[in-house]
Every structure is written in C-alpha cells, then in structure tokens.
Amino acid sequence: MKKIEAFIRYEAFDPIRNALTEQGVPSMSVTEVKGSGRQGGITERYRGAELVIHLRPKLKIEIVVGDHEVDIVVNAILENAQTGEVGDGKIFILPVEDAIRVRTGERGDVVMETHPTE
Template identity: 50%
Template sequence: MKLVTAIIKPFKLDDVREAISEIGIDGLTVTEVKGFGRQKGHTELYRGAEYQVDFLPKVKLEIAINDDQVERLVEAIVGAAKTGKIGDGKVFVYDLEQAVRIRTGEADADAL
C-alpha cells in the first residue's frame, strides 16, 4: 500500500478530483494549507500599504491506494494540476504500513 500526498493550487482541486474519479479512485482527504517554495510569495496592497505575503494558499491531498494504482494516480494528478507555471505543486509517494477501517475492523487492502 502507498500514501500519495499532493500539494496543488486551490483552483485545480475540482480538476484533480474529476481526474482521479475517472481512473476509479473514489476516496481522498483534502486539507487547506499554506506554503512557499520557488514561488517565493508576492506583495499585496491593503489600505494603501504594501506588504509581503510569503505563504501562499495551497491544497494538500492525501490518498491511500494499492501499489498497482500508484503510477496511474500520479499521472492523473500531474495531468490535471499542471498549469505550466511556477507553483503548480508536488506529488509525494510514501510506503503505508497498515490501514484499518474503524467501522468494520477491516485491515490493509480491504480497508482501502
């Protein structure tokens, strides 16, 4: 099992959700986060004063899947989230040791 974590631009969330639904993946967790990398933030004007915004809004997706689905999932996320501009995000893939469905007690692949 793997845990795929993706950090994407907020306005791409619906596109990514649709793309992963099309390949048969129906469960994910979404968290609103802030961060910066090469994008380095930007300046904004508020009530006549200019200030630096270092942390930009992003969306973090977490998806637990079987090993054989990883490549298709990563391709779907990258394809749907890509704008070609700086700050598109990143995808991380981790090994997942154990998963348990709380309601039924099912474990590992059965819990996904």
C-alpha cells in the same frame, strides 16, 4: 500501500477528483493549507507599505492507495494540475504500514478497495 500527498491549486481540484473517480479511486481527504515553495514571496502594497506575501493558499489532497494505483493517482494529478507556471504544486509519495477499516476491522490492501455499494 502508499500515501500520496499533493499540494495543488484550488482550480485543479475538481478535474483531479473527476479523473480519479472515473478511474476507481474515489477516497481522499482534502485540507485547505497555506504554504510556500521556492519563491521568496510576492510583493504587494498595503496602505502604501510594501509587504511580502510568503504564504499562498493551496489544497492538500491525501490519498492512500495500493502500490499498483500510485501511477494512476500521480498521472491524474499531473494531467490536471500542470499549467507550466510556478506554483503548480508538489506531489509527495510516502510509505504506509497498514490500514484498518473501522467498521469491519479489516486490514491491509483490501481496505483500499472500493466498497461494493458505492
């Protein structure tokens, strides 16, 4: 099992979500975050004073999948989040030791399978 953590632009979320749902990966968590990448920040003026904006709003998507679904998720993100401009985001892939569905107590890969009534 792996967790994919992707930091993306807000605009990329709906197309990513649609692509993943179509490909049988509907489960995810989304958080609004502020972050910075390699750039030092963007200079803006406020009441005549220059200030550097270091933190930009992004969405963080967290998706835990079986190892065989990692490429599906990464490709769905790349295909829909890549504009070629700086700030397109980043994807991190982390190992996941176990998963437990609270309702049934099931553990492991079976927990990531889509529910039959969904």
